[in-house]
Amino acid sequence: MGNVLLDVRNLRTEFVTQDGVVHAVNGVTFALEEGETLGLVGESGSGKSVSMLTVMRLIPMPPGRIPSGEVIFQGQDLLKLSPEEMRQIRGNKIAMVFQDPMTSLNPVLTISTQITESLELHLGMSKDKARKRAVELLKMVNIPEAERRLDDYPHQFSGGMRQRVMIAMGLSCSPQLLIADEPTTALDVTIQAQITDIVKRLKSELGMAIIWITHDLGVIAGLADRINVMYSGYIVETAHTKEMFANPLHPYTVGLLGSIPRLDEGKKEKLTPIEGLPPDLVNMPTGCPFHDRCSFRTQKCLEENPPLMSVGVKHWSACWNYEAVREKRDEILHREILQPVTA
């Protein structure tokens, strides 16, 4: 740890549509260290997937375009690489796992073919060796009877198993970075627990960095070292995980925490929803993009869009009124919490 693996600077992604230009990602800047797990949190449409697809150079152009940005990975700007050079990086040094494994698995090829293909292509392994490695990988993600299951087709696996197969494929070339886009969102919670359990183990065994996209603050609390909260294409707050939960300093982050029931809450207390809806990304409001839903709003918020400001140790918030948030948020977030139950 300590060395920067991925350095994203002022990244913007837009889509030209009939209704106008969709401002999906609006100047995102962050760095990821080797071996670090970064959580990317925000509601749907906030630009989580598009920002990571841009990093992976998977945005269809047109309608997409990238008006600005640098994506420095191990010293190279990925946005400047040729498609061929980028193919060498994708699936090899950076792997990506998506929400719906069926869209990334080829339904007419066996799991074996799909895993060994990339081992042969990227690592130049022989057929035999690749097959042995594939069995190892399936075992690593707890697929029972791995040797036998290797020759099955994707539809012969359950949703949870397919997602584990995807992770196994993602890991096949020992990537330095795994980008997981809501990999457990479609799964049941006990299956989600199986997968996050595996990922935590692999993370410490393999030492890769992870970017985990989710809208679920609970999942991210147990997985991430650091969190970026996204809203309408901006990172509005970033901090280490414990700091973020103990000391949230953006009204949107406070709003998210206030609007979810907790499993361990005691007395039934009213949730504090975030009123209204996210802005239209074609006609972005002037000033702070959160202003029409924000209870901390002041005149300045209507006029000037706040940049990320340093508000604590390695903690940044894009809010003019973060001091007011610090004073008031405990009223919003107060809950009676029950004692943890031992399993």
Add this chain to the structure above:
Amino acid sequence: MTYHHAPSPNDTRDAASSMTMEVQTKTGTAQSPKTTASTHDQTLLQVRNLKKYFPITQGILFQRQVADVKAVDGISFIVKQGETLGLVGESGCGKSTTGRTILQLYRPTEGQVVFRGKDLAMLKGEDLRKMRSDMQMIFQDPYASLNPRMTVGDIIAEPLEVHNIAKGKEKKERVQELLQIVGLNPYFVNRYPHEFSGGQRQRIGVARALAVNPDFIVCDEPISALDVSIQAQVINLLEELQDRFDLTYLFIAHDLSVVRHISDRVAVMYLGKIVELTDSRTLYANPLHPYTRALLSAVPIPDPIIEEKRERIILVGDVPSPVNPPKGCRFHTRCPLAIPICKEVAPEWRDVGNEHFVECHVV
């Protein structure tokens, strides 16, 4: 092999919208005078050994039944006047089928649903019509359950017409009132469903369910399709409406945190059976069934310090098929506490004290 009805997501969606239509068109003329007497201990609804099997048929010309999907396989519980009973469990465990069978949208394979002392299967004529308006449903997918070609005003007015509750000016006023009640601008009355966000569409669904003055509403995953920040808006709305109109809810969801939050009591379902039922606090503080414990331990808590220390019970494998559920206790294939008898004998549903029900040999 073909499923009889509609197991694919698309088909179920169609089924859901046509079912709404069915409820609405079959409902009759009388408006129910609202019964106000409500103490928490009065039983409103009683479910006795309810089963719902879906036949699986084979063959093209001569379909013959080859097996059953045992979606709901013998469940018993009561719902008390004015309470929210939560029904939680993983996808496919039979939650929606339970809700729909209670509302008589599906004919039970076995067992009874008794509402205010009357067996619903026996109701006819006026009584049946009244029951149809006393019991309503709110669906998960606000997109699928609203007719895209009708304006919001017409969608909400439809049950008013069908039940002869209001006409003309009165109907118009009632629609505006309902829109206001669910937090929508009455000015939107002439808009179409696609012009609304997911959360707003769910409010329209709520307004439609409220139109006929129901006493009991089955909420089937009403917030699962919504964004976190919007979920809380709808949860709060449902809670407010419950107080204001003295409603009783069966609240179905797969998210245990949400279910615990909104419910007075919670029933946990696994593979067609309810395995445990108790009040929300006890369910967290003193869960007895091994499946409940595993489920609780799997739900992430948005607190990194707690998460760091938490022990998880990781269940191995997947849920077995409801076509051939395991013999004995259905959970025995995955249960960390299973003993030999679990493979042979199904445990009984019993009260272990203070209305804490559980179905397990080792408890």
